[in-house]
Amino acid sequence: MITPRILIILLLFQTAVYSQLQMPPLFEDHMVLQQQEMVSIWGTDQPHTTIRVAGSWNERASTTTDNKGKWKVKLQTPEAGGPYSVSIEGSNKVVFTDVLIGEVWLCSGQSNMEMPVKGFQSQPVIGSHEAILNSTNDQIRLFTVARHPSLTPVENISGAWLKSNPVNSRDFSAVGYFFGRKINQLLNIPIGIIHTSWGSSNVETWMDEETLSEFKNVEIPNEIPKDKPQKYDTLLFNGMLYPLQDYTLKGFLWYQGEANRNSSNYASLFAAMIQQWRNQWSRGDLPFYFVQIAPYGYKGKNAGYVREEQLKTLKLVQNAGMAVTLDIGDCKYIHPPEKRLVGERLAYWALAKDYGIKGISYSGPIYERMEKTDNGEINLYFSECNDGLISFGKKLEGFVIAGKDKVFYPATAIVNRNGTVTVFSEKVPDPVAVRYAFESCPEATLFNIEGLPASPFRTDDWEDTGD
Template sequence: MRNYFLLAVLIFLSNCLFSQTRLPAMFSDNMVLQQQQMVSVWGVDNPNAKITVLGSWGKNATAITDAKGHWKLKLQTPAAGGPYTVVIKGSKEVTLKNVLIGEVWFCSGQSNMEMPVKGYSNQPVIGSNETILNSSNDNIRFLNTSRSASITPLYDVKGEWNAAGPATTGNFSATAYYFAKKLQSVLNVPVGIIQSAWGASTIESWMDKQSLSEFKNKIIPNKLPDSIPNRTPTIMYNSMLHPYIGYTIKGVLWYQGESNRENASEYYALFTSMINSWRKQWQQDDFPLYFVQIAPIEPGKVNAAFLREAQLQTMLSVKNTGMAVTMDIGERTVIHPAQKEQVGNRLAYWALAKDYNVKGIAFSGPVYRQLEKTANGRLMLTFDYCDQGLTSFGKPLTDFEIAGEDKVFYPAQAMIRNDKNGVLVVWSDAVKEPVSVRYAFKNWAEGSLFNTQGLPASSFRTDNW
């Protein structure tokens, strides 16, 4: 009798679960939906049930649940505005209130993306107090994803949408907040940010099993690790990315790389594979993905310049990507640069120029293009993204090195040519027949080369030694 009773309880509980219209956490009060799109909405109800979703802006859509009770549909959204309500009618009726229509960006990575506006313990974000004090803006909404780990892909996350204000903004990602603030002030539309990040996570942890199968040296776990799940392949993807796949977004912001300095030689291939797989799974064509190049930092035996080089290579070869350079705002012994407003703004320049058609602004720092040897044995470098020329803002050009065929590098001098935009001349009296130049190609350097709009050049090398 006891077994029959337990079975009856289980059946009752199962029926109760299916007898409710349930939605993932991202579909809730205060959410932001991408404007002027057929946005995806999904949930769970009884099997073979009719679901109707109605937007108070005058559009609706219907779906039938499958044998397991899952449903998904597309709902047309209007131009930016609100607040609206969204009603889901199934076995019960659910009403989502205070919904805005605007621009939605998904923001992921490790601790520099996770770092909140209020900063970390003993690690500040410059200007955080004033930022928090003056942050009241109902047109900026954030969804912070709670940390979780899973060996299999999950359906839902824990988190809730909140509007920006002194009581909430301190807990938002600083990088993502400043990005959202800049977009909202320029575009004058609601901006929604979904943050899903975990400090010290590796890029492999944010990739799915199929993508990682291309890399024979990657071990896919069959159980949760006892520690550091954020550094274990597929775990972050399963728990903190997979639930969001399909939520209609404008694009992605990515701030990660510090945890992959030890395998920097793999990063370009891993990063490219991750971007391509995310785009394929989201089914939103080649949505924009803008990322932050890791900042210079002194500690460690690994040369972070190779990781920065892999990131630069990604920007130059993967469609619809852009990179915010941080060569000028690194901190010698701290892995979390305090100038997060600079980082957020630099990401926003890419989006505003490329996705929102804002004309007349710079969005990238100088990017090395080619090298030529001059008649007097000096090397002349040309750069892209500096139509108004190059500058060091009155400070010496530092961290240049030059080498001959012997591959031995010596400190070099550099001079900006004033007669031609985007041209730099580099030389060293110790190298009579130079063939290669490196700029800031080391763990720690203080960026000294900019375009006149104030955006720094990435570290680079002209050789592949």
Template structure:
């Protein structure tokens, strides 16, 4: 009897050791990225060869140190398909589509669901939920997880867009994906990895923090909020996704870095570069949202918006959706998430999907000319000039050599040119727009995209 039990234990152990499991991203209802080699990977606890079958083609991979990985050939959009992984056991994944996959990350404004939060609505959410049935949109939400070391897997599951699943999914991500799907008419996969109230350093690899910011003292020291610590969310919620193949990333974050905005351009740029390096998919698109105005929190937010703008101008293949016109004075979570998602989608459609005739960015300050007490300002991304869409033009200030800013009058001339002046500044040398606690942005290009806040000086305050 003892010998029989021993044999059974050996058989069970052998079976367990040979079991093959795909990474947690590989499930029924998932979306795989088209037009790129598709990474499929997972674990197995024995040194064996596994096979993966997809679209009648058989791929094989050697298990090394308990891990395996194969790359499928590039595929056109379509489906549904079945994916079969064979080791000692067999895993069958069904209803898989091939299309466009985007990673969606950040803090609470990315996390905020379509239904909104208590007392904080999402404009148009009820009809959006009602009309959300769409088998061509698939959504994955990464479970919240902190880790001191990089993890290999995360929790979450793929769901198909319908009123029950869209209800609690990221509004920004959903509206972004919805616009892509309706425009491209192909499957869209969204992977949401976000956590409210978290700073960019939490999403940045530790080696970057240690090498580039070793002398910085501003990181979180509040033990009650460990999710803010450097690298912990990169380890637990980004690294587990590598090397899953996707098209690009959208990002909505920045409020948690306002108080040490001076380091944000370097931090954010380094974070983007590190993700690109670790994924080894080239300089994939990275589009992000400039934080909206808010009636409390101080002028640090204008400096943070500037740091985001500098990131867009410095880091290749990035783009910024401006929200200067859709903030809410006393709510850090603006309700216009549909506009945010669609503005991000315009960047992707223009830059990645061939829609060259559309405008995708709001006006960005380019240069100024001073004549007497009048400053003429020119912008990029305003090919047909500027407009206010019948709003009152406000938010401009000018200063002279004394560095004291005064409210300025701004006028749009024929052809959409902009001039600024103040009767209190005879010899202006600097202009600022939207450089205050609260503003309802009123300057647009003719495509309806708002101008970023900006300044022409580099003074400390």
């Protein structure tokens, strides 16, 4: 039985606990802070309490908590290095040790981003065993945000910074891990990867209510559904992204699209989400690198259309990059096993665009324009193939061609030495449109000579169903 005296003691104890200095899980031992930035550090304490923050690299900052006990400071970080310590003193003092200064990236999306290095049940990641075996690396730190849908934006998340080793890496996002490993290998600096994703989630659940209000058919839930909450607007933004928005980052990685395969306006939604995220972090056009969904035997609507929407997004958004995965899909498995290639292709964008690595290719060929010839052929022109195009010994397939009747026929395609492709068919003497790999589960046959596959494309804008 709880007596009044015991109740008073419990209330006083609770008050004492909650009035002390407290920090979000993002700030703890083993964390990585973004190098050469004024990084945000925040927490709670008693109202109107002086807070002093000190980094062992001889930087300090101070502030006073507001009426609700909240506080936030900016602390200048040095060049990549460590380990350091960070001390925070208010009504009590906490000290975080083994803190690294380096590059911090946030990765998000649905199950292909969530898929761990060890793979899913009966769905492998190629090379996972060797990758896990060799994953001990003190310079790579991993943080996974626990699943938490929410009707309103929350202040906190669950998770922990973990050092990369076989125990910790095996359960971490494979794409995020292989991205971080490649950056670390090339730059030899600490890397922090924050992973927040949920399988089958659509793009709308990662957006806030204000941004979604610009679109039709938006339904903001008034309760959290028991079944598949990751498919409802704003819920994952509120619970799994909003609490991260002040943590200083280098950029974003994204692997999603399958859940929006039937969307007619994915490019607009996706571009709006990217801008919203950038606005949240208030640091300009942070790099945003995403993955075009791989071939898979979808039923119903042709997945070529969502890949087209992703390609449109690449052209709509500044400082963005797209990793094409046309060559690594599987018609029977929606989770391609070549996650290392996906992570490394995202890393190529970052290495070239953000880390100054010259002389490398980071994108597969992108269709630019077409020209009709007098003899019933169409010449196709591409960017991102300065040294030419190649099929690597494969027959150049996947091209179809149509006349004004909009009926497509398989086409002969020839790669020219000037980096163009000539397409024709005897059945279409007066062609007006070409498509390449524009179906749910195509085979990649067109690459640049660096081995990166061309994105699927079409030259027409005909309003067919694609079923």
